[in-house]
Amino acid sequence: MGVDLGPLIKNRRQVKVEELHGRAVAIDGYNALYQFLAVIRGEAGEPLTDSKGRVTSHLSGLYYRTLNLLEKGVKPVYVFDGRPPELKAQEIENRVKQREAARAKYEDALRRGDLESAKTYASMSTRLRDYMVSDAKQLLDALGIPWLQAPSEGEAEAAYMAAKGYVWASVSQDYDSLLFGSPVLVRNLTISGRRKLPKKDVYVEVVPEMLELQLVLGELGLTREQLIDLAILIGTDFNPDGIKGVGPMKAYNYIKKYGRLEEIAELRDELSSIDYVAIRNIFLQPDVVDPGELEWRPPDEERVVEFLCREHDFSEERVTNALRRLKSSSSARTESLDKWFG
């Protein structure tokens, strides 16, 4: 779920798509696929599937989102989670239980014929299976988009890539990559702007926003080490409960007043059950790998059609239309991308 740093961070800036032109970004692949799976659903909340019953919602989202980014001159590299740290076990168990509870409510809502609730709970019961990730990687290969299997946390790997200059920014909805040291975090990376709020017929304009680590730290008057301590008080994936009764504001006040966890006398008992030294280490010395040279190739149209249309029953008209649009876009003909289509 990530750390709830949102309320503390005022220093966020809306990004225009033009500012992303020509830039490489590392996208948290699991984060992205989960969102597509949660959102792209039918009337009763069922995911899109092919004729063999395999889920394809995430492929649809990944395909059109990626082509849109390419059309705008953005060069994405997708980073997928590897083996989670031991300390993430509790968080993973929590998520499993939440999904199971949501699934029960989903089935109940279906029985009652309450489609609106069904859709909500279906979304909450989203599971990302291995085959879905595998399919996503196959699609990216066909599209000529690089992807990376992180040794551990994808967010950590993306942050490393940004910090080392392999990419300009990391992309995720979560704030964790700031804790992992990403100099720039982009949230809401989407081209088409408006999104419908659940329940009400209200539409909200969704614009990509950019958070810079140094500006955030400067705004809060904290070091990255202190921001990590603050996050531990609120609760991270590695101590999901945090400290009872301590949210973003109280956590901030504690760290501003005492500087670091060791000095907070009144929380000594609560903190004694949290292995915060190990958690700090996950954020400060994460298990990452050098990505090597990233290569963007032109989409292999034959392969894309074979995979999406032949194998997964996508409409060939829609799929080829999208590719044609990319080919005729100005971005595809300029700069480093001109080699794509001769």
Place this chain on the structure above:
DNA sequence: CTGGAGGA
């Protein structure tokens, strides 16, 4: 979420 249809 996104593209495309169909109405304003």
Place this chain on the structure above:
DNA sequence: TCCTCCAGG
């Protein structure tokens, strides 16, 4: 041309 709505797989 813009906007809203809905199916997509």
